Amino acid sequence: MAPFPDLIAGMHVQITQNVGIGEGVANGTLGTLGCVHCPRGTKFSLTRDSQYGIVVQIPSNPRDFALLGIARVRGAKLIHTGISPAIFPVFYDTELFGRSNISLPCASGGRARSISTQLRQFMFAYAADSTIYKGQGETLKYILVVDWKSNIAVVNKPINYVS
Numbered sequence: 001m002a003p004f005p006d007l008i009a010g011m012h013v014q015i016t017q018n019v020g021i022g023e024g025v026a027n028g029t030l031g032t033l034g035c036v037h038c039p040r041g042t043k044f045s046l047t048r049d050s051q052y053g054i055v056v057q058i059p060s061n062p063r064d065f066a067l068l069g070i071a072r073v074r075g076a077k078l079i080h081t082g083i084s085p086a087i088f089p090v091f092y093d094t095e096l097f098g099r100s101n102i103s104l105p106c107a108s109g110g111r112a113r114s115i116s117t118q119l120r121q122f123m124f125a126y127a128a129d130s131t132i133y134k135g136q137g138e139t140l141k142y143i144l145v146v147d148w149k150s151n152i153a154v155v156n157k158p159i160n161y162v163s
Helices: none
Strands: 012-015 030-036 044-049 056-057 063-071 085-091 100-102 113-118 124-126
Touching: none
Parallel strands: none
Antiparallel strands: 012 030, 012 124, 030 063, 044 056, 063 085, 100 113
């Protein structure tokens, strides 16, 4: 996955850490991105990610939090009275990531350069997947995603599967 994925309201996400087990939100929980809150005055720049060959939006300030829509299990405790039980906030996480040294192109005269940074990211990832009949072991350069639902309800049920 690209290091700076665009976060779009309505996109499907999957929680990647145990962020609120008592509230019914754990590693693998599926949800929908409601919104992302940025500090006042945040500006965005478009940058080409040469490793992945895409253009990404980079904020000038770290995002504060994101609100996810999650169908929670019965009996999960509420975050706060007055807040819908289907809304769950997630915050940036820095604890799991150590400092990284990133090599830069050499300066004039051949002097090596690098920067040191600590990665910060939300504790969720894109939740888009597919199964391709007879596709095991194949490498795809592109995939076309079509918003389609079957007339058979069980086919449309979201499930987690790892092979």
